[in-house]
Amino acid sequence: MLAYLKTYLTMVSTIISFIGVLNVAVDPLWYAQGNKLNPINVPYNERLTKTNLFLHSDRQKYDCLIFGSSRVTLLNSKALKNNVCFNYSFSAGTAEEFAKYAQYVKDKGVNPQKIYVGIDAYNFTFDKKTALKKKVEVAEPKPAYQAYLFSLDTLQFSLKTIFRLNTEIRYYEQDFQGKFSDNAPKYKPKFVDKKTQEKCNFSRIAYYKQIRHIFPNAKIIGYVPPISVWKLFNESYARGLLDCELQAIYEASKSYDITYDFSYPSEITTVTYNTYDGSHYHPDVNNQIAQVLEEKRSNLGIRIHQYNLNEYQQFHKSKLKEYLYKEQQGKRL
Secondary structure, eight states, X not given: OHHHHHHHHHHHHHHHHHHHHHHHHHOTTOSSSOOSSSSOBOOSOHHHHHHHHHHTSOGGGOOEEEEOOHHHHTSOGGGOTTSOEEEOOOTTOOHHHHHHHHHHHHHTTOOOSEEEEEOOGXXXXXXXXXXXXXXXXXXXXXXXXXXXXXXXXXXXXXXXHHTTOOOOSEEEOTTOOEEEOTTOOOOOOOOOOOXXXXXXXOXXXXXXXXXXXXXXXXXXXXXXXXXXXXXXXXXIITTTOHHHHHHHHHHHGGGSSEEEEOOSSOTTXXXXXXXXXXXXXXXXXXXXXXXXXXXXXXXXXXXXXXXXXXXXXXXXXXXXXXHHHHTTOGGGO
C-alpha cells in the first residue's frame, strides 16, 4: 500500500510540475515575461492579462494611461513618444469599465500626467453585448502558483497557443504591443440598408466624465477610433443612429482637454487594405493616429470641439454624402 501511495504521489507531482513548467513557458496570463516559446501572446482574457502585466511591471514608471476597446489595443504605446504609457484597453471595453480600472490604477499608486480614452459609438446603443454593466469588478489575478499549477483552463490556453489552435486575429508581440495576423481575412464590405427601432442611450456619458473626477489634474485626450465608411453607414446612418451617437460622443468628451475623431469618411476609412473588419486598423494607421494625439501636424482626424454640435454632425454627414455620391451610391441617402 505504501509503495502504491508513493508511486501515486510521484506521478501526481510529476504531472503538476509538467503543467507548471508548460504554463510558465507559455505564460498565457502574462504573469512573467509572456510566451517564451514563440513571439505570440494570445489575448485570451485581456482584462486579466493586462492587470497581470500592470501589477508585475514597474508601474511607477507609467505617467500615461490608455483606455479603450479592442480597436485601441492596436495603438502602440511606444508610438506615443512623449510619455511612458500603459495600454489598459481590452476587447469590448465599455465606459463603466474604463472608470473602474482608472480608479484601480489610482489605488495602486499611479498618478498619470496624461490619459488617452477611446470613445466608441457602441457605448451609446445598447444590445445584449453592449448593455450597461451595473456591477463592474476588476479582473484580479489569482496567485501565479494557483493559476499555473492547478488550473486546467490555463493549461488549455497554453496548449492552444503551442499548437496554434486559437482563432484570434489580434495578438500581442513579445513586448505586448497589439498587432493583427498577416493571415487576417480580406475586408470585403458592402452597404446594407438596415433600419432599426433602436434609440441611443446616454447613460454611459457619466462614466466617461468620471475619469476626469478620478484624475482631475491629468491631461485627458479622447479619441474616436476609425471605422470604415461601410460600417459607419450600415451601423449608424442607415439605422438612424448617427446623429444621436455623435451627440453622445460630443457630450462625453466635454470634460476632456481635447478629443479627436477619426471615424468620419476619410482617406483611411474609405479603403479596405488597412483593416480586416472595418473596426480594427493596421498598426501603421494607429501610428499615424499616435502622432496626431501628440499634436503633430496632420490632415488626419478632426478636433471635435472646434465645432458646435450641429456643425460636428453636419461635418460627418457631408463627408458621408460626398463619398456616397462619388461611389454612385447617393440613392442610399
